[in-house]
Amino acid sequence: MKSIVKIVSAIGIIGAVIWFGGTIIRYAIAYDVFIPGTLVQKPDFTPEMLAHTVRIYTLTAFYTLFGYGATVLGIVVYAAQSYSMFRQKGWMFMVLLLFILAMPAEIYLLLTDIDLVRALQSSADTTLSAPTMIKIFLSRFSPDSIANQASTLTIFAYLTGLILLVFKPLDSQSVTQ
Numbered sequence: 744m745k746s747i748v749k750i751v752s753a754i755g756i757i758g759a760v761i762w763f764g765g766t767i768i769r770y771a772i773a774y775d776v777f778i779p780g781t782l783v784q785k786p787d788f789t790p791e792m793l794a795h796t797v798r799i800y801t802l803t804a805f806y807t808l809f810g811y812g813a814t815v816l817g818i819v820v821y822a823a824q825s826y827s828m829f830r831q832k833g834w835m836f837m838v839l840l841l842f843i844l845a846m847p848a849e850i851y852l853l854l855t856d857i858d859l860v861r862a863l864q865s866s867a868d869t870t871l872s873a874p875t876m877i878k879i880f881l882s883r884f885s886p887d888s889i890a891n892q893a894s895t896l897t898i899f900a901y902l903t904g905l906i907l908l909v910f911k912p913l914d915s916q917s918v919t920q
Contacts, residue, residue, distance in 0.1 A: 748824045755817010762810025763901065765803060772800045773884060782886050794873035797880045801863045804856040811853060818842060833913025838904045845900035848893035855883050855890050 776796055778785055784793070822839050829836040862875040883890040907913075 748820055751820040752817050752824075754813050755815075755821065758810045758813020758817060760810075762807050762814050765806040765810055769800055769803050769807065772796060772803065773880070777884070782884055782891075784881075790873075793877060797859075797873070797876045798863065800880065801856075801859040801876060804860050808853060808856065811849065815846075831914075832911070834907045834911045837907050837913060841900045841904045841907075845897045848897050851893050852883075852890060852897065855879065 773796075776784060776788060776793060788796075818839065825835065829839075859876055859879050862879060865875075882888055885891060
């Protein structure tokens with residue numbers, strides 16, 4: 744049983760690396776459309792360039808969807824196995840809590856990715872699906888959209904979780920029972 748937990752935890756770690764790295768790459772692709780420091784579309788970006796960038800952004804959704812699923816699976820199995828250690832290692836509990844609190848926002852973002860993938864697959868001709876994809880893409884990155892605010896929330900939650908994971912500030916040396 745322990746070896747299965749280790750394998751699933753390893754899959755979860757690999758999934759987390761793929762998901763987090765894929766998310767960073769996707770943001771780099773997405774923000775190439777905008778003037779740096781703003782969410783104003785670059786004036787020299789032609790509609791064809793925008794459609795191609797959105798298509799590349801959409802094609803990378805598979806990696807983040809797979810990575811997030813593997814991460815959730817790994818965290819659930821590891822948390823169930825390590826539940827008794829949460830009292831001694833408070834940082835593990837805090838990382839789990841941050842992950843759980845960020846889940847609804849992350850699931851919302853993944854659903855918008857699925858909408859993009861469906862729009863891409865709806866037509867074999869990418870020029871026909873491009874307007875729908877561009878509309879979904881720009882609405883996701885609009886400053887007042889729920890998706891943009893959710894992505895900001897999740898990024899801060901995950902960065903805080905990584906800091907807790909690295910520094911382990913809530914480690915208790917001795918726990919009285």
